[in-house]
Amino acid sequence: MHGPSGPYPTSEFEHSSIAATVKKIFNLKDFLTRRDAWAGTFECVLNTTRLRTDCPVTLPEPVKMRETEAKEDANLSDFQEQIVLMSAALSGDHVKDTYPHKLVENMVVSQAVKYVVDVFQKFCNECEIARKNGVDESEIVCLANPPARKTSKSLAHKIFSCLICDH
Incomplete structure (x- = not known):
């Protein structure tokens, strides 16, 4: 397992790591917040030289999360x-x-x-x-x-x- 790559010794993987990784890969100018500026990035685990072989071929049926049907005519959140x-x-x-x-x-x-x-x-x-x-x-x-x-x-x-x- 790879650990997060900087930018700080205390950087960790967290949800802001996604934005931090995109910023780094696309060489974007600005971070969104101090949080994604601190977050560890995933480029150390994103590569095409060593592909995973443990991915499932089929996924289980998803569990229904709500009792009611979707409100197709509702305004957007x-x-x-x-x-x-x-x-x-x-x-x-x-x-x-x-x-x-x-x-x-x-x-x-x-x-x-x-x-x-x-x-x-x-x-x-x-x-x-x-x-x-x-x-x-x-x-x-x-x-x-x-x-x-x-x-x-x-x-x-x-x-x-x-x-x-x-x-």
Whole structure:
């Protein structure tokens, strides 16, 4: 088992390690908080030279977490809105005039699910096309070449506007 790699001798793995690792891998300028600036990063355990062989082939059926059905016509929670907005950054929709508020305005859960699924499918299709065209797997696939914006982008925009499809 690998331990966390810095930046401090006291750094540990924790949920902020995800943001710290993304920041380090993509050489992003700023941390989100002092917490992710302190957190250990995972790049010491992320490699393709020594692949795991202990992964399960099938997963058990998930346990139902709630008694009621999903509220497909409900308004989005703040968390659900953030998922939609991150998906917009993945698809390139974050450069449109509808981003961020008009995109999620009056959107209900069923519409959000469709939007996120469609964006992810489009992204994976573009990854497959890039792979078939001989693009190296380390290249970043971007769905849109956004025009320069005068406003600064959040860390989520920087992370999700260009990602590598991992399947």
